[in-house]
Amino acid sequence: MATIKQVSELSGVSQATVSRVINGSSRVSHDKKLRVEKAIQELDYRPQSIAHSAAINRSGCIGLVIPELSGPYYGNIMSTVEDTLRPLGYQLLVTAGGQSAQSEQMAVDFLISRRVDALLLYTSYLSDDFLIDLSNQKNPFVVLSRSIPELNHSCIEVDDELGGKTATRHLLELGHRKIACITGPLSKPDARARLQGYRSALEEANIAYDSRLVTEAGFTELTGARAMEKLLNRELDFSAVFCCNDLMAIGALEAINELRSNQAPTISVMGFDNIIFSQYVSPPLSTIQYPIEKMSVEAVHLLLQKLNKQKPDVQFKFTPTLVVRESTMALAPL
Template structure:
């Protein structure tokens, strides 16, 4: 079965443009429209049978696109959604969006081909325009952990910038002035927001931002280990580090144990995954209420399916969780 990505490549236009042609949008030039229609005909692309029928047959299923299927963070999301949907008579169809736009679009196309009744998307690479166009199709849509101004009534999101601010303020309150930061992939809006929160907290405390104390990583334990080792090799002094998720913080704690430094470095995480309270020392972190957000996303999706007025919490706030990994400076 041909995908929207294949149509866009053959026509030499973006996937958003293909979607606009399919939706009958007037925002597409005549030339591009002809190229898209020709490509659709050549590839025998059939969008109308999937998403545009006004008399779609209900399948009792909801499609979920999620970056990956492994790990405690994403596992909690899938569990929360599935256990909320199942008692209401819906089954969850899950697919991974991977780490690029083609994989995410392919995942969406797959779910549409399965004729799911609604879509719940946790995506990073599809553009705002792509998601806006998808929302105009005849299928209820909810977007998790992302805010799109044109789709505020379809987005359940966390204030990531406030989370970065809360985490860094905690370290500053403990007396730390030289604070490093391991960010997530800065292609992701949430990672950029957490970094901005870190920078804002430094500015509030009249601490000069030092780019040499900041390093980008990949939200995994291994990437956290590698990022922390790079920081050590830069020979920049720091007494605390804000890791923008718990897995990277756990990797950092492992390196510190190996080095057995005389002056322990305070380590701050983000997400409050289950493991964070069981590592040694237990990890100070920022609670990301992803389970509550996932349940709220399901409620919003059901309200859309039943054509009810949305009545959910669209924006969540992070909270500080203090444990043993952060200590006052100087360490006593």
């Protein structure tokens, strides 16, 4: 049976660092965490996890609620959380929250009824008050990709507004002045924040916001294509479009290619998320890197810290970054 010393030697870190990764008890760099977790998997090291101790009445299971179980974005969250938990001695139980507060609450209740030790929640419809009330119960939880001031030590988030601003600034720097926007469902806080970033970048450039250039879609490829068709059919003058996620941007590219089949597309298309498919579409998609893998790893370690009643020591807020590919181009001179 492998030992913690062997994990330390294989990963090239101290035994103390290995223990910190296993217990989530202190800040460890992302690179070292990955090395330790890889060594644990290669050696099949089985830590004597606190979760497996019958004396403290734990199940050894962590519950995850995400909106749906399909698609590259949510699949990435599931696999990252699973890959991080399993070497540390925990099993993952996943359920879909669906598209309403009621279905998300049912998902939370289901996991609690299965006696999970802690919850990782990626939810859009549960109210802040519900989550604040949940925090007063015995099940520790972490909220992913959302900010709740009263739960600031339980939320791992990205600056969506900055991401929207960065995407729009990129288009502005390429010379575009008439920029459309395809938003996600504006009932969701991340969609609203990305739209606000778009508006803020226009305001900084002294460009008036034009609601006719903005249309709402559903964070899917099909709704992105339909939204792009709607914008094109309005016969408005715009040279670029910021789509508030990559799936909508891919749909927008398809709509542009279909409706402008007799000439090369002249509209720059910007996405958000940097899902794996974004680099393989034609043209490859410029986008905003959403660090969901790092956020998911930090969420797992924050859960472990909560379980072990330790002081939170993780990165709570992440900064999105620009990824430039061929779908955005400088505005051609008149």
